[in-house]
Amino acid sequence: MSITTLPLLQQLVLVLAAIVLFTSFVLLAQARLVSAIHAFAWQGALTAAATAVVAVAGHEPHLYFSAALTFLLKALLIPWMLHRLVARLALDRHVDLLRHPALVVMAAVALVIFSYWLVLPMVRLELAFTRNIVAISLAVVLIGLLMMVFRQQAVAQVLGFMSMENGLFLAAVSATGGMPLVVELGVAFDVLVAMVLFGVFFFQIRDSIDTLDVDRLNRLTESLEDER
Template identity: 65%
Template structure:
């Protein structure tokens, strides 16, 4: 079955999902902190748009609520909080030099291939369309993890963490038309609390090591000094 034979809404979902994946790569290559936060906000907006589209095409009104929740949390509130924090700790002009930009992006591409390989056995379930979306959401999750590993900045780690959540949410919405409402509210609550805690931690970490560089969090290790 070619993708062109799908109904128009599903094609639109595909295009949007591809754009979500694209924003993941943008996050991976972005060196300016503020631009990263904006890219992350766009990713949240795209996921919210997909949710709204699914709500409309599959006539599932409770998805409108989760779309609104995603838009409010991932595209507006959390980016705004991050932005405020970054300004508060005067990192808004911060640019980071990437250690291995080409290798990181190639690694990212490898992760996408890996995701497609993982979901390969699911093909005879329902349609090929689902398989694609599961692969894309898994890729977004794995790219988020790569982002957290590749970056040394604590704010970037948070963005990676939250973009993992985006990938999970994308998977839940597109494969199963969203989780039951209680669960979705619970997950949204957890994400909100996590975002607040991140804010608390920025300040605690800055207070204790006077930097937001994750490389300097190295006091605890198995190599204990001989006192």
């Protein structure tokens, strides 16, 4: 079954999901923190838009609420909190270059292919739509993970973490029509608390090592045990 035969609204969701995946790449390669936060805000807004379209397509009223919640949390509140933190930490002009940008982006591409490969066995269940959307959201999750591994800057790592959450949310909304409301609220609450705690930790890290390059957090390795 080809994508062009899908209902228009589902095609729209797929397009939005693809742009979410694109913003993941932008996030991964963006060196300037402030721009990366903007990219993240766009990703949140796109996720919310995808949710709204799913709500229209599936006539599921509780998804309107999820879409609003996502928009508030991921596109407005968390980017705003990050902005304020970056300003207070005087990192507005901070540039955090990736070590091997070409390699990392290639790895991200490989992750997208890997995600599509992983969902191949799911032929029996569903049509082209679900498989694509699960693959895309898995790719967003894995690219977030990659970002957390390769970025040495605490704020960039948090952006990776939050974009993983976006991928998860996209999967939950588009593949399953949204999790039960209790779970969705719980997850949103956890994400919000996590963001507040991340803020606390930025200051704790800076107080302890004078920088937010978490690469320098290397006192607790097994090999250095003897020197301590």
